[in-house]
Amino acid sequence: MSEYTLVIGNKNYSSWSMRPWLVLRQAGADFDEIVIPLRHPDTKAQILAHSPAGKVPILKHGDRVIWDSLAIFEYLAERFPDKGLWPEDAEVRARARSVSAEMHSGFPALRNHMPMDLRSKHPGKGFGEGVIDDIKRICDLWSDCRVRFGDGGPFLFGRFSMADAMYAPVVGRFVTYGVNLPPSAKDYVEAVWEHPHVWEWRDAAEKEPWTFEFDLV
Secondary structure, three states: OOOEEEEEOOOOOOHHHHHHHHHHHHHOOOEEEEEOOOOOOOHHHHHHOOOOOOOOOEEEEOOEEEEOHHHHHHHHHHHOHHHOOOOOOHHHHHHHHHHHHHHHHOOHHHHHHOOOOOOOOOOOOOOOOOHHHHHHHHHHHHHHHHHHHOOOOOEOOEOOOHHHHHHHHHHHHHHHOOOOOOHHHHHHHHHHHOOHHHHHHHHHHHHOOOOOOOOOO
16 A cells, blocks of 8 residues: 555546646655546545545545645645755746646636546637637746746746646647647647656546546537
């Protein structure tokens, strides 16, 4: 049995589950995972058996239960201080936290109209009200981070960090819905999409037996 256990939803659909899973892999942590299929009659009861919040993801470390992706991020940053999960420089780290928190609380139109579905391709779908504005803000944010802080590699702050884990499901959405992006955003999408840990998650998502149907615009 591993020191950590991560309770997650379906890998093809659960964007919030993807984020801390990528961080655990980036940290090199040995962890078990419990996958609870979403949208099943007993889904809520299964999740409540692990956390009273009733949502995934959930990180379990001994008797400690940590829920919500950002809380898990900060806990792992404290547990693995030598892994560079946040940028080392205080100014850059503050920016990384800010852009991660904006993803955590923002972009409701993108979330609602372009649900994560890594196995599918829906080009031209999902462009409901407000989605184009969300896409523009995300691309502007990525460009600003890359120009100001990305000299050390292809990611938002050079090397792959928790900020990139936070936006990895957005990358998946852009691929699924065939979003037309400016060149700098396309380069970033390719870097994230081909990252080995993202590949690993995608491969597992492809093999899952569960499917959802979305009513796409």
